[in-house]
Amino acid sequence: MEKSRWIWYPGDYEIYHSIKLHSRREEYGAEYPCFWGMANVYPRVNFEKNASFERDGYLIIHANCKCYVLLDGRRYPRGERIAVPAGNHNIQVVTIKYDGLPAIYCESDQLISDRSWKCSPGTSFRDVNAGDEPAYTSLNDNVEVFPFEYTVVEPVSVEKTSGGTLYDFGRELFAKLDFGCESGLTAYYGETVEEATDTANTLIFEKVGAGEHSLVPRAFRYVLLTGEASGVKAELELVHEEQIAKFSCDRPEVEKIFDVCAYTFHLNSREFLLDGIKRDRWCWSGDAYQSYMVNDYLFADRALNRRTITALYGKPPVLEHINTINDYSALLIIGTWEYYFTTGDIDFIRFIYPRAKALYDFIVSRLDENGLVVSRPGDWIFIDWSDIDKDGPLCAEQILLWQAHNAMAWLTEAVGGAKSDVDLCNKRADSLKALINEKYWDNEKQAFIDSFTSGRRHVTRHAAIFAILYDFVDKKTADLLVEKVLENDSITKITTPYFELYELMALCKLGHIEYAQNMIDSYWGGMLKLGATSIWEQYDPTQSGAEHYGMYGMRYGKSLCHAWGSGPVYLLGRYCVGVRPTSVGTKTFEVAPRPGLYRSFDAVVPVGTRPDGKPGSVHVAYDGRSLRALADIPGGTLVWEGREYELVPGVETKID
């Protein structure tokens, strides 16, 4: 018998922890909750299980809240040992909680609680399976506490300064700070020495009284304590992850970059995929969308993507766009489809589909009479921080909407939805495509213009990038867009690392891997040369010293450990090693290496799922002459110099 797990209404665990997470941001000593709306958990949940007892036995239902148990319709209290005769039984549990997440746990000689139990937010509708997590298998576990792992990190140096004592922990951490002090002091946190010691401008600090302290976890490498303290140490707080991906090549700095990207990503892989650990610590759908990809090519932690997607959707009714941003709603639906395409996890898709549909319906309800995304009150037409002509409907938004229509059609098919629903999505996609080509394609510029209402015929890179990524255009047009837009220096450059990843993806997709490899050297390598132990939110090589640390008008406003900085993990696995699923659930996949500037490389890339449920992987090594590939799951095809080779699991394919 497996171990019992605490169970709850599916999705409410994510919603509960998302509310907690989004409560925790702080700046300059002040609280800073997220500004968008959030769903809440169901306070009243019923659980039900039809169970067969092979012999006389017992069960005890435990709960973290008020509850009663019905065994075959007879009522019992929680915590009471209930005799269960051999035979078939119906067990129902009625729970209520006004201050958190209602959850129950079944103790029995013959029955466990797990996601096979049904549950309902009311009396009937027991047609959904409960949620559970492998971390909560003990009666003493608290589902309202997220199961992080903690590792003690001692400071690598301690230095007296004019303002107090400066502790350097050697690398970026997200950690509790533990110490004792006999009188009050202030702890100033810094991702850099400057931030920790320039106390008039430190973003994160806490004033404490005398006593033993274990402060709430925060991002830092350095801490300045303004008074005497003893036993100063950090407790690094991480979600347990197994890093599957590896990458090294003839340029040693690339492996270093890859590893720092991986560490950066790990620090940001928490309850959900976060943007950055110092400042927002929020879950942004755009950032998360890129992180799904990095995760797929690093840990392949499916549960992390699921938690993030679930938290972002929240629960109907949909009151506003995800994070209030129109494009982020579309990216969530697209990301849901990509999750399914990668994993084939139909159970999750069946669970999340009604929420995706509610968001999709919300999107559609706010289109204009032509089916175009426009800005409605409360909307944030974001796309990117850039010089975009946002007059009227914006081209890049429409291309995302087009892909969201497609994604919704595919998801509806996947869950066996009505053909009329699928057709409706496809019809919307088709007529939107025609309209985009009619309204935004500029024959003279050979590019999509941002806006057809302003008359300015302004071109930015964003629409071209999405058009290439989502196959909105054919290969010929895509190549044309590279020539006329992406390689055109007169078009405003992408300045955010967020959109830079999309641009690099588009270029790599069309074969321009060298561009990305050079960028990894200059941009990511540039940060490491400055001593970075994690990848920054943004890096501008023209800046120097503490200039690098400012952003959003704050001297240390920049996050120096930002998830989207981990893009090279994805770029190298996806385009240099060339691994990608080619059918739903990665039943088939392609390995089409493109060494580009690298004369040799040795890489492991997660792909698909092994029979034991763990992520599969493919090991690819290229030494300049021969190519070797070894996958541990079936369905792989190696593509090399125009030829295809079947990858047999466990059998190395070597091509000289």
Added chain:
Amino acid sequence: MEKSRWIWYPGDYEIYHSIKLHSRREEYGAEYPCFWGMANVYPRVNFEKNASFERDGYLIIHANCKCYVLLDGRRYPRGERIAVPAGNHNIQVVTIKYDGLPAIYCESDQLISDRSWKCSPGTSFRDVNAGDEPAYTSLNDNVEVFPFEYTVVEPVSVEKTSGGTLYDFGRELFAKLDFGCESGLTAYYGETVEEATDTANTLIFEKVGAGEHSLVPRAFRYVLLTGEASGVKAELELVHEEQIAKFSCDRPEVEKIFDVCAYTFHLNSREFLLDGIKRDRWCWSGDAYQSYMVNDYLFADRALNRRTITALYGKPPVLEHINTINDYSALLIIGTWEYYFTTGDIDFIRFIYPRAKALYDFIVSRLDENGLVVSRPGDWIFIDWSDIDKDGPLCAEQILLWQAHNAMAWLTEAVGGAKSDVDLCNKRADSLKALINEKYWDNEKQAFIDSFTSGRRHVTRHAAIFAILYDFVDKKTADLLVEKVLENDSITKITTPYFELYELMALCKLGHIEYAQNMIDSYWGGMLKLGATSIWEQYDPTQSGAEHYGMYGMRYGKSLCHAWGSGPVYLLGRYCVGVRPTSVGTKTFEVAPRPGLYRSFDAVVPVGTRPDGKPGSVHVAYDGRSLRALADIPGGTLVWEGREYELVPGVETKID
């Protein structure tokens, strides 16, 4: 300047306290939460106020949760004194709470927080006004604690028994029990001596250890403590109410009955209008519907009705019927209309309308193809505990639905809704009426049959009663229904006090006041003769001794303090004194006394609203020869012996 109040998202205060309330039921030492689904509060709420400062001043925003303040777009922490220059300003407050009801409080020399602030469950949509309550005007107030008042009640007798010490508090209470004990003991609660001392069957008890105790409030008159205790007292927990209604007549026992009804009702008038204080302590829409009426004729505490209606609606999406009962959904919508008709409180109707509409749409979505209420999975077709033929669509349900269509049409008109929406409700009502008359009217029996599908042509009183009450039939048919159904002893008698009130209302409405007066003597007077200090859930004069206390298969399962027992307050005010609103908001009202069996009476009945916002009232005295009436609000018409007299506020009208 008024005092600041704590403010929250409107309706969430009621939802929060409803979750808490519905967590508190207990039986035989076990928890017993309600079984229907409940909405939760919004965890993320924005507040906004545009304020004009006449001179330089300040404000401090306090919150019971994480929050920040934006003054003209600039961010400040909560609890910080913010200088505000003279002039116009925009103030926004962003809050988040994962374990309760987010609320804020503004401290300022020139600005208060109150329901004039706008709020939103997300970023935009700041088009609803915040909620507040007059009880929370101090910074130290906790909105998560309901503002009850407490009165110490000492036992009137203390008696050693074989099982311990029995304390009699002289009357039914809902109270905390306070005492100290030097070793552990058990407190057994009883509404009767039998219940407190028959400890093997006591419904409510608590085992405590040594120490000073103040136990959670419960219903009782008697307490048996099984060990030595000191300082035993009760703290009666009540909502402050001012009893406006009075009634006395030539039969002294009627005044006593009236007062016991009023006390019973007061004990059940808490966060919301409860069914009974001992057992369920839940908020049932059917019970509440009757309590709205009693409240209107006793305290006229509008806020109590509003809180109850708000808690019952919860928040969309609607997942199941109110309390899972189809008829209770209809009664909630009808009750909402009656609240508006009585009070004219359009602010509340504007707030609640979208929730009423969501429930109405849910009701309509579950009708059959002919627009009839049928039982869908999860539905509970209740109407009454009686011998009703529930095969197929049930007649009484359809009449309630018909009135719900009407109520929705009237409410939609009141909030200025689309004419097409009003028309749709009216059209549904009209075609339903035709269908009811076609399918259920039995010309031979001259009555409505329960079911047209079973072929049994069974008649119960329920459809007839609703048909009379909601003017579904004309006066002639109504009189016929009295003759053929209500006065027909071969038709199964109503056995529940719940439906008995409807029956008495129907009879009184058609002039049969004497029937109700006799019933007050026998049924209510019967309980008082047995020593009742509050009115029971049910009374059967053929029972004796402790037989009276059993119900639902439990020896002390009956509630001896049940709200629906307070019906005489309504019956006497509404039909004997004859006070009723005749237009929306009681802009006009009628006083049509019908002394019936009473040779004289002296009564005060709440009616309408005075200019100071407090309930108005009318004093009516009849001494067998002359009739005197004095109202303190305009709009009244005295109807006496076929003639009408205008009631001038403050001027006594005397008719000899």
